[in-house]
Amino acid sequence: MKRKLLYFLSIIFVVFTATSCIDTPEFKGISNFKIDDINKERITFNVDVRMYNPNNKKVSIRPSTFKLYLNDQFIGDARLLRKYKMGKNTTTLENVPVEILLEKDVLLSLMKLAVGGKITARIDGKLKASVSGFPHGKHISETKEIDLKDLGVNLGGFLGF
Numbered sequence: 001m002k003r004k005l006l007y008f009l010s011i012i013f014v015v016f017t018a019t020s021c022i023d024t025p026e027f028k029g030i031s032n033f034k035i036d037d038i039n040k041e042r043i044t045f046n047v048d049v050r051m052y053n054p055n056n057k058k059v060s061i062r063p064s065t066f067k068l069y070l071n072d073q074f075i076g077d078a079r080l081l082r083k084y085k086m087g088k089n090t091t092t093l094e095n096v097p098v099e100i101l102l103e104k105d106v107l108l109s110l111m112k113l114a115v116g117g118k119i120t121a122r123i124d125g126k127l128k129a130s131v132s133g134f135p136h137g138k139h140i141s142e143t144k145e146i147d148l149k150d151l152g153v154n155l156g157g158f159l160g161f
Helices: 002-020 107-116 155-161
Strands: 026-038 043-052 059-060 067-068 074-080 084-086 090-102 118-131 134-147
Touching: 026 090, 074 107, 084 090, 107 155
Parallel strands: none
Antiparallel strands: 026 043, 043 090, 059 084, 059 118, 067 074, 067 118, 074 090, 118 134
């Protein structure tokens, strides 16, 4: 019995050691933003995300959900729809499909933001990942100023005005 307990604790220790020394990947930028669908309940889009993995291990980013705020207004829950992999000690450019489940009656606010040009976007939530096959999660709270013109997005045209 003691032997099984020692074996189990050893495995837990190895898993904790393998995943606790992981540095958070660094966000480097986005490009090729393309809206697939927009309605009063959700927005789906694809975007190329450039991330740097400072670790000497490969990292797989798993589907994760974040709270999305634009200009300090809660817009809804943004979900990464599929997993993608980052090589060790390298910058990876990966196309990522995203779905935003909109908060009730927020579409009018989005239309107002579309005409402004620059917005402040904040995400908050747990980034789910796997490192060497072991699950790993990290709380992310990031704020970025985004110029919609830099993304090549005519959100106003897409919304019909």
